[in-house]
Amino acid sequence: GAVVSQHPSRVICKSGTSVKIECRSLDFQATTMFWYRQFPKQSLMLMATSNEGSKATYEQGVEKDKFLINHASLTLSTLTVTSAHPEDSSFYICSARSHTYEQYFGPGTRLTVT
Amino acid sequence: AQSVTQPDIHITVSEGASLELRCNYSYGATPYLFWYVQSPGQGLQLLLKYFSGDTLVQGIKGFEAEFKRSQSSFNLRKPSVHWSDAAEYFCAVGNTGTASKLTFGTGTRLQVTL
Numbered sequence: 001g002a003v004v005s006q007h008p009s010r011v012i013c014k015s016g017t018s019v020k021i022e023c024r025s026l027d028f029q030a031t032t033m034f035w036y037r038q039f040p041k042q043s044l045m046l047m048a049t050s051n052e053g054s055k056a057t058y059e060q061g062v063e064k065d066k067f068l069i070n071h072a073s074l075t076l077s078t079l080t081v082t083s084a085h086p087e088d089s090s091f092y093i094c095s096a097r098s099h100t101y102e103q104y105f106g107p108g109t110r111l112t113v114t
Numbered sequence: 115a116q117s118v119t120q121p122d123i124h125i126t127v128s129e130g131a132s133l134e135l136r137c138n139y140s141y142g143a144t145p146y147l148f149w150y151v152q153s154p155g156q157g158l159q160l161l162l163k164y165f166s167g168d169t170l171v172q173g174i175k176g177f178e179a180e181f182k183r184s185q186s187s188f189n190l191r192k193p194s195v196h197w198s199d200a201a202e203y204f205c206a207v208g209n210t211g212t213a214s215k216l217t218f219g220t221g222t223r224l225q226v227t228l
Contacts, residue, residue: 044204103216104160105157106157110155
């Protein structure tokens with residue numbers, strides 16, 4: 001089956017620094033990837049849609065200057081959390097959409113900002 | 115706007131017992147419907163999906179779900195639960211055409227007693 005990886009799986013950073021999270025589709029090409037945020041014991045909230053070769057589309061309320069998304073190739077999308085603050089601590093999950101419109105999810109990245 | 119309701123926040127069943135997790139959706143047209151499972155600290159795994167055709171869909175791990183348009187429901191079932199099924203289950207609806215934007219329910223946490 002389709003596999004999506006995320007790196008790192010866990011990261012701790014200091015307030016004010018930036019953190020980059022990578023999302024890769026390992027065995028298929030994904031023109032569209034998605035970034036979600038999940039708070040403890042809550043559902044996934046879509047943050048943005050990442051399209052290869054074009055600008056990401058952000059959901060209402062998501063700061064595009066804070067959460068920078070780059071989808072430079074058909075197998076890689078990155079999310080950079082800039083000037084991170086403790087309230088940005090969360091579980092970030094990416095997904096990649098296959099040509100059959102299914103979304104395959106990565107294992108997630110746990111971000112802790114101290 | 116599309117939405118998903120999972121009325122049961124937490125369900126406990128005995129191993130070997132049958133299971134039904136409820137999901138109700140709101141969508142203007144025929145929806146794309148999904149069930150995902152998430153183990154603690156992990157990403158989401160697709161259990162099954164409904165796009166069209168037979169309203170009873172079979173998934174992995176012995177799960178099935180039935181699409182009932184008249185009830186706007188897509189309940190997940192399993193005839194005999196295993197201890198390893200303990201996890202968080204999310205129902206999701208995707209917009210037709212590309213199923214790009216998934217809207218997730220709040221999830222149902224399944225606990226299995228031995």
